[in-house]
Amino acid sequence: MDIIKISRAFNFPLSQKLLSGEAIEIRFLQNTDNQYFIDYIEALSDETRQKFQPHSFDRTTLMQICQNPATDYGRLVVYAPEKKRIIAYFLIFAGLIAKDQARFAAQAMPLNSETDCTFAPSVADDYQNQQLGSLLMPWLIKICQFIGYQRVILWGGVQAQNHCAIRFYEKFGFQKLAMFQNKNGDNWDMYLPLLSSSQSTPDSLASYNISNP
Numbered sequence: 001m002d003i004i005k006i007s008r009a010f011n012f013p014l015s016q017k018l019l020s021g022e023a024i025e026i027r028f029l030q031n032t033d034n035q036y037f038i039d040y041i042e043a044l045s046d047e048t049r050q051k052f053q054p055h056s057f058d059r060t061t062l063m064q065i066c067q068n069p070a071t072d073y074g075r076l077v078v079y080a081p082e083k084k085r086i087i088a089y090f091l092i093f094a095g096l097i098a099k100d101q102a103r104f105a106a107q108a109m110p111l112n113s114e115t116d117c118t119f120a121p122s123v124a125d126d127y128q129n130q131q132l133g134s135l136l137m138p139w140l141i142k143i144c145q146f147i148g149y150q151r152v153i154l155w156g157g158v159q160a161q162n163h164c165a166i167r168f169y170e171k172f173g174f175q176k177l178a179m180f181q182n183k184n185g186d187n188w189d190m191y192l193p194l195l196s197s198s199q200s201t202p203d204s205l206a207s208y209n210i211s212n213p
Ligand SMILES: CC(C)(COP(=O)(O)OP(=O)(O)OC[C@H]1O[C@@H](n2cnc3c(N)ncnc32)[C@H](O)[C@@H]1OP(=O)(O)O)[C@@H](O)C(=O)NCCC(=O)NCCS
Pocket: 048, 051, 052, 120, 121, 122, 123, 124, 127, 128, 129, 130, 131, 132, 133, 134, 135, 154, 157, 158, 159, 162, 163, 164, 165, 167, 168, 171
C-alpha cells in the first residue's frame, strides 16, 4: 500500500471539525506518532479491546508499527491537535486472514487477495457513538476504491452482541454473510462491496464534512 501516494491524492492531513467543534486531522499513522499511538492503545477499555484485537498491543509491537510501517498495512488515524491525542485508528490490511478466507469459502464466497482487503476499526472510548467513526469511514472507503479493491472484509467478523458496530457497518453498506461461533460467542462475517473508483474520485470528498456527509 503506497501510503505516500494515497496521502498526496487525498491531501492528507485533512483538517475537519467534529460536531462538538473540535478540530481534528485525518491522516495515516506516521513514525513520529510513537507516544500518541501507545497512549491511544493503552487507554482503550477492556471492553473495546475485547472487540478490537487485530494485533498485539504490547509496547514493542506498537513502537515497531510506528517505526517500520509495513507496506501491506494502511493505518488511518484521527488526530486531535488540541489534545495531542490519536482518537481513532482504522486498520486496512492489503491481504486476507486465513480463518476469514476459510469461512467465506465455506459460504461459497471465496475471497481474492488481489481485490479484497481486510478491515478493523476502533475509536477511543470517550469518542465512541459520537459519529467519529462515521466521519472517517467514507475516507476509508474512498482509499480502498482508489487502490482498486472491490470488497472490504471485516477482520475476524463482528461479535453479534456488538450492536453499535453492526449498525455502523450496515450504515455504510456492509452486508452480513453468515454467523459463526468462536470463544467470544456468536459473530457475523460481513463484507462491503465497493463501486469502482471511477465513480468516486478523491476530489469528490474534498468538501465532505461531518455535517454534510
Ligand atoms: C465500532 C466503532 C468503530 C464505531 O465508531 P463510532 O464512532 O462509535 O460510530 P458512530 O458514532 O459513527 O456510529 C455508531 C452508530 O451505531 C448506533 N448505535 C450505537 N449503539 C447502538 C446499539 N446499542 N444498537 C444499535 N445501534 C447503536 C449509533 O446510533 C450510530 O448510528 P447512527 O449514526 O445511525 O445514529 C466504535 O464504536 C468502536 O471503536 N467500538 C469498539 C471497538 C469495536 O467494536 N470495533 C469493531 C470491531 S468489529
